[in-house]
Amino acid sequence: xxxxxxxxxxxxxxxGENLTVYCNSSSVFSSLQWYRQEPGEGPVLLVTVVTGGEVxxxxxxxxxxxxxxxxxxxxxxxxxxxxxGLYLCAxxxxxSGNTGKLIFGQGTTLQVKP
Amino acid sequence: xxxxxxxPKFRILKIGQSMTLQCTQDMNHNYMYWxxxxxxxxxxxxxYSVGAGITDKGEVPNGYNVSRSTTEDFPLxxxxxxxxxxxxxxxxxxxxxxxRFSNQPQHFGDGTRLSIL
Numbered sequence: 001x002x003x004x005x006x007x008x009x010x011x012x013x014x015x016g017e018n019l020t021v022y023c024n025s026s027s028v029f030s031s032l033q034w035y036r037q038e039p040g041e042g043p044v045l046l047v048t049v050v051t052g053g054e055v056x057x058x059x060x061x062x063x064x065x066x067x068x069x070x071x072x073x074x075x076x077x078x079x080x081x082x083x084x085g086l087y088l089c090a091x092x093x094x095x096s097g098n099t100g101k102l103i104f105g106q107g108t109t110l111q112v113k114p
Numbered sequence: 115x116x117x118x119x120x121x122p123k124f125r126i127l128k129i130g131q132s133m134t135l136q137c138t139q140d141m142n143h144n145y146m147y148w149x150x151x152x153x154x155x156x157x158x159x160x161x162y163s164v165g166a167g168i169t170d171k172g173e174v175p176n177g178y179n180v181s182r183s184t185t186e187d188f189p190l191x192x193x194x195x196x197x198x199x200x201x202x203x204x205x206x207x208x209x210x211x212x213x214r215f216s217n218q219p220q221h222f223g224d225g226t227r228l229s230i231l
Contacts (some may be wrong), residue, residue, distance in 0.1 A: 004115050031217035033217075040224065041224050042204050042206070042223050043204075043220075067133065076171070088156060088157070090157075092215065092217060096215075097214065097215065097216075098210075098214060098220055099162065099170075099211070099217040100162075100208045100211065101162060102159070105156050106155060107156050
């Protein structure tokens with residue numbers, strides 16, 4: 001069973017469309033991070049959210065942390081081919097303390113066609 | 115800046131062979147992690163370390179061993195390679211936090227692609 005459920009797992013859209021990726025759990029997290037991974041490379045951090053209800057924007061990307069700190073979403077406005085990649089959410093459980101341990105979702109493979 | 119460096123990038127092993135995946139970081143991070151990434155499964159934590167001389171198991175430690183003799187290096191050892199260990203392995207490091215919880219970003223290497231035949 002996956003502690004952090006990410007959906008959808010695959011998304012293929014046209015350039016200019018909007019999309020939302022969801023990350024859900026029944027567990028509470030002290031923080032949640034979103035990473036982006038390109039083929040042949042390791043994940044790279046996009047954002048960290050730590051407060052329930054927090055919203056962060058990174059250009060056309062909007063990240064939200066649920067009020068109860070059990071879920072998060074990533075919304076991309078007017079997707080571009082350069083947004084193509086694997087998006088991963090990762091949460092730090094309260095029980096992990098300050099070890100920095102993360103639980104990763106399964107990932108969402110996004111393809112944006114020109 | 116080199117960041118996190120993993121070697122080798124690719125390796126093919128026969129069943130029963132052993133090998134060590136190397137990981138080194140030059141950011142003076144106390145925390146280091148080993149993950150495996152399988153298609154559709156995200157990243158699973160194998161082992162982690164919060165400082166030199168300290169290691170602990172993650173979600174999927176069976177079949178692996180680690181050591182942390184220095185801050186910089188965190189090698190992962192496979193003793194008896196099995197087909198189920200075919201995967202992409204990532205090493206990561208992060209800055210240690212003095213607070214109750216850590217929300218520091220993890221910095222990843224580019225991975226080692228390992229096939230067991």
